Amino acid sequence: MDILNLILEQWQQQSWVEVVAVFLAIAYVWLAAHENIWCWPAGFISTSLFAYVYWDVTLIFQMLLNLYYMGMAIFGFFIWRKQGDDQIKISNMPFYLHIIIVLLGFAISAITYWVAIFWLSYDLVLLDIGVTVFSLLTTYLTVRKYIESWYYWSVINLATIFLVWPSSLYLTAFLMVIYIGIALKGLLNWKADYNLRMNEQK
Numbered sequence: 001m002d003i004l005n006l007i008l009e010q011w012q013q014q015s016w017v018e019v020v021a022v023f024l025a026i027a028y029v030w031l032a033a034h035e036n037i038w039c040w041p042a043g044f045i046s047t048s049l050f051a052y053v054y055w056d057v058t059l060i061f062q063m064l065l066n067l068y069y070m071g072m073a074i075f076g077f078f079i080w081r082k083q084g085d086d087q088i089k090i091s092n093m094p095f096y097l098h099i100i101i102v103l104l105g106f107a108i109s110a111i112t113y114w115v116a117i118f119w120l121s122y123d124l125v126l127l128d129i130g131v132t133v134f135s136l137l138t139t140y141l142t143v144r145k146y147i148e149s150w151y152y153w154s155v156i157n158l159a160t161i162f163l164v165w166p167s168s169l170y171l172t173a174f175l176m177v178i179y180i181g182i183a184l185k186g187l188l189n190w191k192a193d194y195n196l197r198m199n200e201q202k
Contacts, residue, residue: 021049022175029179032142033186035090035193037080044073050172057167061125061132068136076143090194093146101137101152109133127163131156147194150187154180 024046031039047069054063079088109130116125134156141149157176164172 017049018053018169018171021046021053022171025050025175026178026182029182029186033182033189035145035190037077040073040077040080043076044070047073053169053172057169059128059163059167061128062163065132065135069139072139072143079143088143088145089197090145090147090190092194093141093148097146098148101134101141105130105134105137123166124163127159131159131163145190147187147190150183150190154183157183 024042028039028043028046031042047066051063051066051070054060054066082088109126112129112133113126116129134152138149138152138156141152157179161173161176164176
C-alpha cells in the first residue's frame, strides 16, 4: 500500500508537459522500431516539450540536445520520404564507423567538459555532456537506418536514467526503461527486415 501511495504521489507531481512529452516519445520510438515515417512528427513535438522540461530543471545540455532533435526530426522526415533508388534502406553499420563514433564522442565530450566547467558547476555535468554528444551522433545513425543504432540507444537510455533521477524526473526515467525495451524490439524488427531484403536479392 505504501508503494502504491508513493507511485500515486509521484504521478500527481508530474507536470502535464512532461506527461505529454513522454507519451509522444514512446510513440516516436515505437513507430521508429516499425520503420514508420510518422515517428518524426511525434518526435518533433515530444522533443520541443522536453526542451522546456530540461530547461526548467537546469539540465542545459539535455535542453540543447532536444532543440537539435527538433531539427533532426524535420530532416529525418524528409530523408525517410524518399522513394525508389534514393530511399534509405536498413543496413549494417561498417566497423570503421563504430570506431569513428566512439572516438569522436569521447573526444567531443572531453573538450566540451573542459570548456563547460568554467561556466557550469551543476552536478552530473559530465554525464549530461556525454549523453548529449552520443545522442547527437546516434540520431544521425538512426536517420541513416543503421541497425546498430539501437545498441547505442540502449546504452544512452541507461545513462539517462542516472542523469534525470536526481532531478526527480521519475516519469522520464521510467520512459528510458521503456525505451530500452522498445530498442530491443527495434533491433529485432530492423534485423528481420534487413535479412528479408538480403534473401530476396539472392
